[in-house]
Amino acid sequence: MHSRLSAFNITALVTGFAFLYLPIVILVIFSFNASRLVTVWGGFSTQWYGALLENEGIRSAAAVTLKVALISSTFATVLGTLAGLILARFGSFRGRTLFSGMIYAPMVMPEVITGLSLLLAFVALAIDRGMMTITLAHITFSLCYVAVVVQSRLVTFDNALEEAAMDLGATPARTFFQVTLPVIMPAVVSGWLLSFTLSLDDLVIASFTSGPGATTLPMKIYSQVRLGVTPEINAVSTIIVGLVAGGVIIASLIAKQARRDSDANHP
Amino acid sequence: MSEQNEIGFISNDPPHRAPGPIGSLHASLLAYTPYRWLAGKLAASGLRVRHLVIAVPYIWLLLFFLAPFLIVFKLSFSEYRIAIPPYAPIFEFIDQTYLQVRLSIDNYRLLFQDSLYIQAYLNSVRVAGISTLLTLLIGYPIAYSMVKARPRTRFILLMLVILPFWTSFLIRVYAWIGILKNEGLLNAFLLKIGLISEPLSLLNTDIAVYIGIVYSYLPFMILPLYANLEKMDMSLIEAATDLGCKPVPAFWKITLPLSLPGIVAGCFLVFIPAVGEFVIPDLLGGPDTLMIGKVLWTEFFNNLDWPLSSAVAVLLLLLLIVPIVLFQRHQQKTAESH
Numbered sequence: 366m367h368s369r370l371s372a373f374n375i376t377a378l379v380t381g382f383a384f385l386y387l388p389i390v391i392l393v394i395f396s397f398n399a400s401r402l403v404t405v406w407g408g409f410s411t412q413w414y415g416a417l418l419e420n421e422g423i424r425s426a427a428a429v430t431l432k433v434a435l436i437s438s439t440f441a442t443v444l445g446t447l448a449g450l451i452l453a454r455f456g457s458f459r460g461r462t463l464f465s466g467m468i469y470a471p472m473v474m475p476e477v478i479t480g481l482s483l484l485l486a487f488v489a490l491a492i493d494r495g496m497m498t499i500t501l502a503h504i505t506f507s508l509c510y511v512a513v514v515v516q517s518r519l520v521t522f523d524n525a526l527e528e529a530a531m532d533l534g535a536t537p538a539r540t541f542f543q544v545t546l547p548v549i550m551p552a553v554v555s556g557w558l559l560s561f562t563l564s565l566d567d568l569v570i571a572s573f574t575s576g577p578g579a580t581t582l583p584m585k586i587y588s589q590v591r592l593g594v595t596p597e598i599n600a601v602s603t604i605i606v607g608l609v610a611g612g613v614i615i616a617s618l619i620a621k622q623a624r625r626d627s628d629a630n631h632p
Numbered sequence: 633m634s635e636q637n638e639i640g641f642i643s644n645d646p647p648h649r650a651p652g653p654i655g656s657l658h659a660s661l662l663a664y665t666p667y668r669w670l671a672g673k674l675a676a677s678g679l680r681v682r683h684l685v686i687a688v689p690y691i692w693l694l695l696f697f698l699a700p701f702l703i704v705f706k707l708s709f710s711e712y713r714i715a716i717p718p719y720a721p722i723f724e725f726i727d728q729t730y731l732q733v734r735l736s737i738d739n740y741r742l743l744f745q746d747s748l749y750i751q752a753y754l755n756s757v758r759v760a761g762i763s764t765l766l767t768l769l770i771g772y773p774i775a776y777s778m779v780k781a782r783p784r785t786r787f788i789l790l791m792l793v794i795l796p797f798w799t800s801f802l803i804r805v806y807a808w809i810g811i812l813k814n815e816g817l818l819n820a821f822l823l824k825i826g827l828i829s830e831p832l833s834l835l836n837t838d839i840a841v842y843i844g845i846v847y848s849y850l851p852f853m854i855l856p857l858y859a860n861l862e863k864m865d866m867s868l869i870e871a872a873t874d875l876g877c878k879p880v881p882a883f884w885k886i887t888l889p890l891s892l893p894g895i896v897a898g899c900f901l902v903f904i905p906a907v908g909e910f911v912i913p914d915l916l917g918g919p920d921t922l923m924i925g926k927v928l929w930t931e932f933f934n935n936l937d938w939p940l941s942s943a944v945a946v947l948l949l950l951l952l953i954v955p956i957v958l959f960q961r962h963q964q965k966t967a968e969s970h
Contacts, residue, residue, distance in 0.1 A: 367890070370777065370780055370781060371780075373773070373777070374776075374777035374780050374781075375777070377773035377774050377776070377777040378774060378777045378778070378781075378789065379654075381770065381771075381774035381777075381850075382774075382789075382792055384770070384850075384852060385792070385793070385796050385847075385851075386792075386796070388804065388807035388808055388811060388847070389796070389799065389803075389804065389807055391807065391810065391811065391817060392803070392807040392810070395810065402917075403869055417669070433701070443873060444688065444689045444692055444697070444716075445689075447685060447688055447689050448689040450685075451685065451686055451689065455682065455683070455685075455686065458686060460690070463698075464686075464689075464690055464693070464726045465960070465964060466960055467693040467694075467697050468693070469959070469960045469963050469964075470956055470960065471697060471756075472696075473900065473901065473904040473905055473907070473956060473959060474905075474908075474952075474956075475904070475905055475907065475908020475910075475925055475948065476905070476908070476910065476925075476947075477908050477928045477929060478704075478908060478928075478945045478948060478949060479909050481704060481928065481941060481942065481945050482700035482703065482704045482737075482945070483696065483700050485700060485703045485707055485938070485942070486695075486696065486699060486700035486703055488717050489703050501696060502696075504692075504696075505692070505693070505696040505697060508689065508693075512689075537681070562798045565800070565803055566799075566800040566802065568802050568911060569910055569911065569929075573932070578743050582915060583800070583802050586802060586803070586806070587802060587911075590802075590806050590809070590915060591915075592663075594806070594809050594810045594813075598806065602800070602803040602806065605799075605800055605803060606799050606800070606803060609798050609800070609932070610795055610798075610799065610801050613791075613795055613798050614791065614793065614795075617791055617794070621787070
């Protein structure tokens with residue numbers, strides 16, 4: 366489509382994106398506020414970032430969060446890629462409806478239900494609650510997102526290449542690693558990143574499934590937010606937003622480049 | 633999926649292929665009768681590597697997604713007691729002879745008798761419904777305008793929508809507290825330009841909850857709408873315009889009906905999680921903002937009543953099962969139509 370943007374289009378875009386971004390921008394700006402008040406600008410200062418470094422609670426919560434996110438996103442990517450492959454390439458099998466149901470449902474399931482049900486399962490299985498249970502819970506809901514991302518990449522890519530490889534005698538495993546995986550790699554990478562940020566962000570499910578001693582960063586932030594808006598929370602939020610934004614932008618540029626390359630190789 | 637894609641069980645491997653480590657292990661194990669018997673049985677039952685690949689994520693989801701729901705269902709029929717864990721067992725052996733089964737429907741009776749719960753359910757549906765509608769009204773023009781942009785700009789705009797989608801939900805909700813509170817930025821701004829003479833109380837009201845839900849879920853609405861509108865065959869619009877149809881009627885008669893799948897997907901993606909939302913009503917809503925996700929949280933964390941919160945979850949799930957199943961059908965249909 367070559368039409369220019371109308372005045373209506375521009376208005377919709379400007380107001381829409383202002384709505385999406387202003388709150389975050391304000392939050393970032395006020396993390397550099399010298400004053401403790403959130404509405405009064407008291408000059409530029411990085412004191413709240415310094416205060417963060419000395420805050421033992423926040424530091425240990427950040428460490429727990431990163432560990433959980435790294436482990437859970439890696440496992441979720443492996444399981445989710447398998448699940449996406451099954452959905453896109455395995456045709457029909459007994460129990461397929463249930464399988465795809467279990468992939469799509471966790472994405473819309475209210476978090477309080479997922480959190481409660483996983484907690485009760487861990488209690489029933491007598492697994493001690495802590496970092497391990499948060500990780501298991503995060504793997505479970507993240508793998509569904511990875512599956513959907515991988516599946517949607519696979520359905521846009523013709524399986525003729527895979528069939529050719531197998532006709533030439535490659536084992537299915539070899540076909541997967543040498544033909545399929547390179548093609549879906551951008552989807553696998555963005556699935557991993559998505560899992561990582563989902564895990565980094567999660568408050569509700571982590572609160573249900575964690576035990577004493579395992580406090581994640583969102584749980585820490587939540588307990589402080591309830592007491593009111595503070596510049597320290599603004600500072601920690603700014604760091605998280607910055608990390609996520611940087612990661613997403615780099616990842617999508619890589620994905621865009623990869624897509625351009627693969628389009629150039631297989632017109 | 634063609635037949636060639638189906639992997640035979642390991643013993644079916646063609647002989648010309650050099651056995652890998654698993655293959656040689658398999659070959660040496662075949663000397664043992666129990667293994668040979670088992671391998672024969674498995675091969676005869678038609679079990680293939682394909683099934684094993686399916687089994688891994690399948691069993692994971694059964695164990696950590698489906699089974700937990702059954703446990704919630706079971707627990708909703710047990711009785712609360714002060715203990716660890718805080719519920720009475722449903723099945724118990726008495727004197728090592730009798731199996732005692734105690735199913736209690738007290739939790740459900742309470743849910744229906746105490747108007748607090750019914751009201752919380754109804755209120756959640758109302759708040760989620762209104763928010764979904766608002767999100768659609770705000771999201772549609774944005775998605776529509778994004779598609780109109782040049783491909784280069786489109787990529788940047790798409791990034792700009794995806795970015796908040798990845799950014800912490802909690803932080804984005806928190807950002808609104810500083811804006812909406814009485815001495816917050818919005819009131820300061822409105823007072824300064826003289827639009828109001830005294831601060832509006834916005835935080836801890838239903839309005840703040842609506843703002844929070846629309847804000848947090850807007851990308852969930854824009855993305856499926858955009859994906860749908862982008863694929864739309866624009867020659868239809870051109871044909872209509874060529875035949876003398878004005879742009880606005882052309883929008884109502886062609887674009888809108890064709891984008892219905894995107895609208896449906898977006899609405900489901902906003903409505904279903906919004907019904908059970910906890911963080912937004914908790915941080916932005918007031919004490920009288922009754923939403924069922926918050927009730928469940930309070931019963932669980934503050935009252936430690938696991939059986940009652942399980943019953944709340946079961947009823948919430950029953951309420952959402954219809955939209956969830958419809959959403960899944962819709963997703964499957966869209967995925968298969970590619």
